[in-house]
Structures are given as C-alpha cells and as structure tokens.
Amino acid sequence: MTTVIKNGTIVTADLTYKADVLIEGGQIIEIGRDLKGDETLDATDCFVMPGGIDPHTHLEMPFMGTYSADDFESGTRAALAGGTTMVVDFALPAPGEGLLDALKKWDNKSTRAHCDYSFHMAITWWDKQVFDEMKAVTERGINTFKHFLAYKGALMVNDDELYSSFKRCAELGAIPLVHAENGDVVAELSAKLLADGNNGPEGHAYSRPPQVEGEATNRAIMIADMAGVPLYVVHTSCEESHEAIRRAKLAGKRVWGEPLIQHLTLDESEYFDKDWDHAARRVMSPPFRNKQHQDSLWNGLSSGTLSCVATDHCAFTTDQKRYGVGDFTKIPNGTGGLEDRLPMLWTYGVGTGRLTPNEFVAVTSTNIAKILNIYPKKGAVLVGADADLVVWDPKASKVISAKDQQSAIDYNVFEGKEVTGLPRYTLSRGVVAWADGKIQTKEGHGQFVPREAGTPVTKALSTWKELTAPRPIQRSGIPASGV
Numbered sequence: 001m002t003t004v005i006k007n008g009t010i011v012t013a014d015l016t017y018k019a020d021v022l023i024e025g026g027q028i029i030e031i032g033r034d035l036k037g038d039e040t041l042d043a044t045d046c047f048v049m050p051g052g053i054d055p056h057t058h059l060e061m062p063f064m065g066t067y068s069a070d071d072f073e074s075g076t077r078a079a080l081a082g083g084t085t086m087v088v089d090f091a092l093p094a095p096g097e098g099l100l101d102a103l104k105k106w107d108n109k110s111t112r113a114h115c116d117y118s119f120h121m122a123i124t125w126w127d128k129q130v131f132d133e134m135k136a137v138t139e140r141g142i143n144t145f146k147h148f149l150a151y152k153g154a155l156m157v158n159d160d161e162l163y164s165s166f167k168r169c170a171e172l173g174a175i176p177l178v179h180a181e182n183g184d185v186v187a188e189l190s191a192k193l194l195a196d197g198n199n200g201p202e203g204h205a206y207s208r209p210p211q212v213e214g215e216a217t218n219r220a221i222m223i224a225d226m227a228g229v230p231l232y233v234v235h236t237s238c239e240e241s242h243e244a245i246r247r248a249k250l251a252g253k254r255v256w257g258e259p260l261i262q263h264l265t266l267d268e269s270e271y272f273d274k275d276w277d278h279a280a281r282r283v284m285s286p287p288f289r290n291k292q293h294q295d296s297l298w299n300g301l302s303s304g305t306l307s308c309v310a311t312d313h314c315a316f317t318t319d320q321k322r323y324g325v326g327d328f329t330k331i332p333n334g335t336g337g338l339e340d341r342l343p344m345l346w347t348y349g350v351g352t353g354r355l356t357p358n359e360f361v362a363v364t365s366t367n368i369a370k371i372l373n374i375y376p377k378k379g380a381v382l383v384g385a386d387a388d389l390v391v392w393d394p395k396a397s398k399v400i401s402a403k404d405q406q407s408a409i410d411y412n413v414f415e416g417k418e419v420t421g422l423p424r425y426t427l428s429r430g431v432v433a434w435a436d437g438k439i440q441t442k443e444g445h446g447q448f449v450p451r452e453a454g455t456p457v458t459k460a461l462s463t464w465k466e467l468t469a470p471r472p473i474q475r476s477g478i479p480a481s482g483v
C-alpha cells in the first residue's frame with residue numbers, strides 16, 4: 001500500500017521546492033513530480049515539512065507530590081494534533097532508584113503512545129551504581145542525560161555530582177542536558193518571600209530572577225568544558241542564559257540552547273493577574289520573563305545562537321495547581337504546549353517575519369534530530385527517511401481553546417490566541433494520524449526510537465580534547481633534586 005502527498009511545496013531546513021512525496025512501509029520512497037499512489041493526500045496550497053520533534057516533555061511525571069496529568073496517550077494525541085510526530089520524555093529515577101529500574105517504568109508508560117518517542121535519562125543522585133548503569137542506558141539507545149541544578153532536596157544534583165556525571169558522559173559519547181537554575185539561591189529567596197508574606201503565584205517568579213538562570217548556565221557550561229563534553233541547556237528563558245550560551249559558542253564550545261514556545265510568546269504579566277488560578281496555571285520553572293528577554297530568545301533563533309524550540313509539556317489541572325494555595329512553593333511547576341508549539345511558532349515567528357519557513361523547520365525538527373543523532377531518519381524529507389510529515393496549511397486559522405484540545409487538563413495557557421498555520425494532515429511513519437480535525441491513529445502506534453551514543457559532535461569534541469589535553473614537557477638535562 002502506497003500513499004502519495006500531491007501538489008504541495010516541500011519545506012526542509014535548507015530547501016523549498018514543489019514535489020510530490022511517495023510513501024511505503026512507513027518511509028519516503030520517492031520524491032518527484034506527478035507521482036501516483038494507492039491513496040492520495042492533497043497538499044494544494046500547503047507546505048510538506050518534517051513533523052515536529054519536541055525534545056522536552058514530561059508525560060505522567062511524578063513531581064511535587066502528584067503526577068502530570070497528560071500521559072503518553074493524551075500527550076501524544078496532543079502532539080499529533082499540532083503537527084509534532086515525535087516526543088522525547090525524561091525517565092526520572094527516584095533518589096536511590098537504579099537507572100534501569102526507572103527506564104522499565106517509562107517503557108511501561110509509553111506503550112500507549114500514538115507517535116514515536118524516545119527518552120532522556122535523568123541523573124538525580126550519584127554513586128557507583130549510577131556510574132555503571134549509564135553505560136547500559138546508552139546501550140539501550142539513550143544518548144542524553146539530564147541534570148537538574150534546581151529543585152533542592154528533590155531532583156537537584158551538586159557540582160561534584162555534575163562534574164562526575166559529565167565526565168562519564170564524555171567517556172560514553174553521550175550528551176548532558178541541564179536545567180540551569182541555582183537551586184540553593186532559589187530555596188533561600190523562596191523562604192524569604194514566604195516569610196515576608198509573599199505567598200501568591202507571583203512569588204514563584206520573584207524567587208527565580210534571571211540571575212539564578214544566568215549563573216547556573218555559566219557554571220554548567222564551564223563544568224562541561226572541563227569535563228570535555230558538549231552541553232544542551234533546556235528551557236533557556238532569559239538574556240543572561242542566552243548570553244552565556246552565545247559566548248560559549250563563539251569560544252568554540254559545543255553548547256545548544258532550547259527556548260520554549262511559552263517563554264517566546266507569554267510574559268511575566270501573567271503572574272500579576274488578579275485571578276489566583278490564572279497565575280498559578282502559568283507557574284513553571286524558569287518563569288515567564290519580560291519583553292526584552294523574549295526579544296533575546298527570538299534573536300537567538302534567527303541568528304542560530306539558540307537551536308531548538310520545545311514545550312517542556314508538563315501539564316497539571318487547576319485542582320493540582322491549587323495544592324499551592326497559601327504557599328507558591330507547593331504549586332506543581334509546569335505548563336502544557338504540545339498541541340500549540342508549531343501553530344504558535346508559525347504565527348508569531350514566520351507570520352511576523354522573525355523566522356523563515358526553513359528556519360521554522362530547523363528549530364522545530366531538524367536541529368534536534370541532528371543533535372540527538374537520529375537525522376535523517378527523523379527531521380528530514382528525504383528518500384529513506386521515516387514518513388513523519390506534516391502537511392501544513394499556512395492559511396488555516398483557529399482560536400486556541402481548552403474546550404477543543406486533546407490535552408487532559410481543563411485550561412490552556414494560550415487560551416484566546418488566534419493562530420494562522422495549522423496541520424491539514426499529520427503522518428506518523430506513513431500513517432495518517434491527524435486529518436479532518438481528528439486523531440486517526442490507535443494508542444500504541446508509537447514506537448521507541450533508539451539513539452546511538454558517539455554522535456558526530458561528541459566524536460569531534462573528544463578528538464579535539466584529546467589533541468589539546470595537557471601533556472608533560474619532554475626535557476633533556478633535568479637538574480638533580482636539591483634534596
């Protein structure tokens with residue numbers, strides 16, 4: 001059975017051209033003019049692009065005394081409805097839990113996924129077992145390890161643990177990820193704010209100023225450099241962090257920054273809303289920033305100093321957010337966005353001229369596929385690539401509303417935003433997964449995507465580090481010891 005996408009314009013990270021796409025067995029088998037197939041999808045007036053890859057989701061995540069409300073079933077439905085065909089979630093070992101035991105739990109949760117997925121492994125504590133199991137994790141097809149510098153007393157690791165884990169990543173050809181906020185300072189600021197009677201959701205934003213992010217980003221970059229490993233900084237939200245990344249890149253360090261669609265399009269005024277629920281629903285870490293920080297993030301995307309747009313989809317219901325009434329530190333941190341990432345980025349990025357369509361593809365799909373070592377299986381429109389595609393109608397529009405969404409929660413942080421640019425079809429490995437405004441796949445269609453360690457960048461960096469490593473100076477005529 002073959003499927004042909006006809007009459008569309010293919011848009012990739014580097015090319016725009018008119019052609020049909022023929023699909024068989026889940027893969028693209030031909031690209032050209034006047035192709036025929038058993039089934040035809042009409043892409044007239046549409047762009048045919050690689051499906052989005054969201055490198056940062058937390059589906060059914062155990063966090064702050066509860067679980068995030070979207071699981072792999074509803075979360076991946078939301079992804080497909082918004083043109084995203086792959087998500088990368090975080091396997092999170094509890095303190096003292098083995099990495100492989102945690103991985104089993106994420107294997108079980110993900111059996112219900114509608115689209116393809118992969119995992120990052122979090123390093124939440126450190127000893128010989130963790131060191132040893134990191135190798136087995138890479139052999140299971142996970143080449144990225146996440147470190148939290150925030151969430152003191154829960155997920156946070158200290159600098160000695162960070163350095164040890166980064167060195168282990170370097171040995172394994174894996175890439176460390178970092179949530180860069182100074183958890184010690186956040187804990188102190190939070191306690192002071194609460195003591196002063198600042199207990200509303202706005203206290204969350206006050207407790208995490210850009211400096212805590214800038215400091216932690218700089219620290220993680222320097223530690224990664226000393227460990228000889230690249231670094232991926234998740235949810236880069238402010239100029240201080242972006243500046244550290246920019247400077248590191250210009251100094252030849254291999255560092256990537258990931259702004260979220262929420263930080264690009266929503267600002268800190270959300271936390272000053274008089275409605276407690278409105279503000280609490282938007283509590284996430286790092287918090288939303290002001291317009292200057294948003295401009296910095298947009299500029300980073302267009303100049304290439306920031307690489308990928310993610311969601312950090314970690315959705316909690318209003319009832320869950322209310323755990324924090326009277327104490328903002330108990331509001332579960334996280335917001336949704338999986339269904340809205342592509343339409344919002346197209347509307348506020350391509351629609352305003354901040355991004356070209358090719359840059360849009362780069363930052364939503366191709367760049368992360370390359371970083372994660374799954375390009376061109378994913379993130380490409382090429383013969384042999386998986387047919388994870390979105391037929392994108394740049395003129396279709398809607399007003400975002402929780403009542404129409406796939407996500408399981410009862411609100412949407414983008415409620416009321418009008419977006420222009422929506423998927424007409426989303427295809428997951430050649431199967432039409434979203435059409436006519438409805439999900440067409442069955443749960444369990446999604447497959448785990450293994451990712452090999454030893455990516456082109458880790459190999460290049462380890463070659464360079466080996467070449468420039470400190471070496472003893474060979475001397476003749478060493479003087480006799482003075483003792």
Ligand SMILES: NC(=O)NCCC(=O)O
Pocket residue numbers: 058179283284285286312314333334335
């Ligand atoms: N970002 C957030 O607030 N929640 C999800 C966990 C994390 O990424 O820090």
Ligand SMILES: [Zn+2]
Pocket residue numbers: 179234235285286
């Ligand atoms: Zn985080």
Ligand SMILES: [Zn+2]
Pocket residue numbers: 056057058312314
């Ligand atoms: Zn996250």
